Amino acid sequence: MMRDWTNRPKRSGRGAMRAVLGTGMLAFAAVALTAVTMAASPDDDLLPSEQQRLKEAQTTYNGGTKSGSALNMVAVGQASLEDRGFNADVFAHKGFAYVGRWGFFDPSHPAFCPSDGGIAVIDVRNSANPAQVADLRNEGASVEDVAVYTANSGPLAGHDIAAVGVQYCAAFRTSPSADGHRGLDLWDVTNPGDPVWLSHFDTGCCTRGFHELEIGGQGTRTYVFASLPFAERHESDGVTLRDRQGRGEVWIVDVTDPRQPVLVSTFGVRKDLGLDPDRIGQGCFPSTFGHGVDPSEDGKLLFVSYFDGGFISLDISNPRNPRLLDQFVYAVNEDGDAHSTSYDDVRKLLFAADEDFCKTGPGIVPGWGYLRIIDASNPRNLVQIGAFKTPHSLGLSDPGAGDYVIHNPLVVGTDVYISWYTDGVRVVDASNPTAPVEVANFVPPAGKQPIKPSQRNVLTNTTQIWGVVVDPETGLVYGSDMNTGLWILRRTDR
Ligand SMILES: [Ca+2]
Numbered sequence: 083m084m085r086d087w088t089n090r091p092k093r094s095g096r097g098a099m100r101a102v103l104g105t106g107m108l109a110f111a112a113v114a115l116t117a118v119t120m121a122a123s124p125d126d127d128l129l130p131s132e133q134q135r136l137k138e139a140q141t142t143y144n145g146g147t148k149s150g151s152a153l154n155m156v157a158v159g160q161a162s163l164e165d166r167g168f169n170a171d172v173f174a175h176k177g178f179a180y181v182g183r184w185g186f187f188d189p190s191h192p193a194f195c196p197s198d199g200g201i202a203v204i205d206v207r208n209s210a211n212p213a214q215v216a217d218l219r220n221e222g223a224s225v226e227d228v229a230v231y232t233a234n235s236g237p238l239a240g241h242d243i244a245a246v247g248v249q250y251c252a253a254f255r256t257s258p259s260a261d262g263h264r265g266l267d268l269w270d271v272t273n274p275g276d277p278v279w280l281s282h283f284d285t286g287c288c289t290r291g292f293h294e295l296e297i298g299g300q301g302t303r304t305y306v307f308a309s310l311p312f313a314e315r316h317e318s319d320g321v322t323l324r325d326r327q328g329r330g331e332v333w334i335v336d337v338t339d340p341r342q343p344v345l346v347s348t349f350g351v352r353k354d355l356g357l358d359p360d361r362i363g364q365g366c367f368p369s370t371f372g373h374g375v376d377p378s379e380d381g382k383l384l385f386v387s388y389f390d391g392g393f394i395s396l397d398i399s400n401p402r403n404p405r406l407l408d409q410f411v412y413a414v415n416e417d418g419d420a421h422s423t424s425y426d427d428v429r430k431l432l433f434a435a436d437e438d439f440c441k442t443g444p445g446i447v448p449g450w451g452y453l454r455i456i457d458a459s460n461p462r463n464l465v466q467i468g469a470f471k472t473p474h475s476l477g478l479s480d481p482g483a484g485d486y487v488i489h490n491p492l493v494v495g496t497d498v499y500i501s502w503y504t505d506g507v508r509v510v511d512a513s514n515p516t517a518p519v520e521v522a523n524f525v526p527p528a529g530k531q532p533i534k535p536s537q538r539n540v541l542t543n544t545t546q547i548w549g550v551v552v553d554p555e556t557g558l559v560y561g562s563d564m565n566t567g568l569w570i571l572r573r574t575d576r
């Protein structure tokens with residue numbers, strides 16, 4: 083029986099270098115020469131996007147783009163989610179939208195970690211009047227990524243299952259209170275208004291837990307593919323690995339029985355390639371860690387976005403033994419920051435995003451991160467063939483406060499839907515992948531960051547679109563804004 087992964091989110095860019103294993107390691111060595119040794123500090127524990135928000139929390143902004151704008155898209159509905167804020171990724175499944183919620187541990191601002199709720203489940207069957215019907219609760223954790231699928235094998239075949247990445251944030255990641263709160267939660271959402279928690283898969287001490295995830299599979303097996311950032315970093319003693327069991331930062335978990343998830347394998351650049359992620363980094367936010375994971379529909383390829391480690395293709399035809407195929411590495415003068423990809427299984431193209439938060443500054447590439455288009459027809463030879471940048475992302479004119487950075491791409495047919503933080507939702511026609519053209523966009527008006535208490539003042543009062551998906555049943559587009567919640571959009575050009 084063929085699997086249908088068309089409803090999974092395919093999240094997710096010239097001139098960069100490519101490398102097979104041998105030359106890739108040489109390139110890493112070259113990069114390492116200019117690498118910054120990351121000092122151990124609370125901020126060192128934060129991902130680049132979190133460091134950016136923390137910096138913004140300490141900055142007073144004037145001006146900025148506050149009004150919305152649109153091209154060939156209209157809003158047909160919106161759900162503010164009671165102005166809870168800290169909204170993260172979005173997923174659509176059978177007439178319901180699922181919106182994650184993020185946060186992080188900051189000892190001086192405990193409320194940066196939401197203590198009052200998790201994944202919002204929203205009935206969007208009446209798109210003009212979306213209504214939240216449930217909450218996949220998880221207090222004291224960042225639950226930013228969620229994927230929902232219908233199990234077609236295993237003991238719960240036919241049930242709708244939500245997989246939620248769980249990162250502990252109520253205390254520092256090494257705290258005993260984090261035990262049992264790092265990894266993956268699985269929920270039965272067959273009745274979305276009455277979700278049933280099924281199981282927790284724990285990644286153990288001492289990372290924060292799964293950051294990004296996707297669902298995929300082979301044959302009758304269903305897998306969660308997830309990232310465990312910084313697992314292969316050393317603690318401040320320079321000896322102890324953050325994942326005490328020495329496992330990698332890319333995890334494959336068998337969830338065929340969602341009540342009993344089982345670890346299949348992990349992959350990491352230290353464990354499997356002999357590289358030292360403590361010392362590899364370049365440009366903006368010098369840092370190397372496993373971040374985005376993106377399986378092919380046949381479950382035989384896995385594309386991993388590894389920040390300054392570039393975009394990595396893995397052969398997972400034997401999921402117990404992931405094997406490196408290629409590593410798309412950055413030129414030494416680029417900012418890096420490989421964040422996420424969306425793989426076009428038909429044309430074998432990889433739409434790839436650099437989450438480069440540095441618009442300007444010494445020693446960095448001018449401009450914010452953008453979309454790269456990579457030919458992956460030979461996964462052993464990833465070659466960039468195109469790129470797309472929004473005008474704001476060029477950083478040539480100052481549009482005011484905000485982050486004009488690409489976040490997550492999603493390819494649907496030959497169109498690429500992209501969440502672009504302050505530049506909203508962008509839609510790019512990539513029918514000619516060497517010359518992508520923007521055909522639609524929607525930038526919701528900036529929402530005053532609504533977080534209470536006031537100490538949770540970590541977001542700017544700008545548009546901050548985290549995620550975007552396309553509902554395969556209706557063609558409607560769902561965008562999640564960190565401040566203003568869920569936006570339901572319709573294209574008017576088709
Ligand atoms: Ca996602």
Ligand SMILES: [Ca+2]
Nearest residue numbers: 366367417418
């Ligand atoms: Ca970087």
Ligand SMILES: [Ca+2]
Nearest residue numbers: 440447448449
């Ligand atoms: Ca830059």
